[in-house]
Amino acid sequence: MKLFKYIGTGIRYGRVWPTKPELNAIFPENRIILLTHFAARYLPLLAFITAVVQYQLLGAAFLGQIVAMMLFIATMPLQGWYWLGVRANSDLPPALINWGNEIREQIQKHGKTEMLPGIPKSYFDLAKLLQQAYQQLNNTVMRRWF
Structure with a gap:
């Protein structure tokens, strides 16, 4: 199962x-x-x-x-x-947890806190956070991390 x-x-x-x-x-x-x-x-x-x-x-x-x-x-x-x-x-490595926290802080900084996921612990959590970041933040903010 x-x-x-x-x-x-x-x-x-x-x-x-x-x-x-x-x-x-x-x-x-x-x-x-x-x-x-x-x-x-x-x-x-x-x-x-x-x-x-x-x-x-x-x-x-x-x-x-x-x-x-x-x-x-x-x-x-x-x-x-x-x-x-x-x-x-799978659990995220510590570097990706920190990166996810930075993205989460950027979303909060831009005042888009409705339905904000918690601190990412797995890749699924990171996927939800990235999806929300791409929807709510502009491309210049997102490209800063890449």
Whole structure:
């Protein structure tokens, strides 16, 4: 059951994380989220087409291998969502906690304290804080940290 919890958390984390180009150099999330969305969109269709073509070429004698390959290809997005779920629940290193506190202080300094998240302790907390910072602060303030 923990597997499904991590996958669900990963899906939510992928929706909350701000996919901004300046975050690419610091965090791998942007690439993982992009690849996972791409895989979720196209790999099930690719798995089906691959299975049909293999069945046409190889026949029913290889049905077990065809089904195994089709399931492997079709479930690849789950691996990305699982990784995101594990990452979302991971504790932040002290340097990122301090960085998150600086961002939080900037939001408070600009008077935007409604629904301000607490001190970030996990990557999911940091994602919520970054999302709010990108929504409420202007680009010059945000680019100062990158």
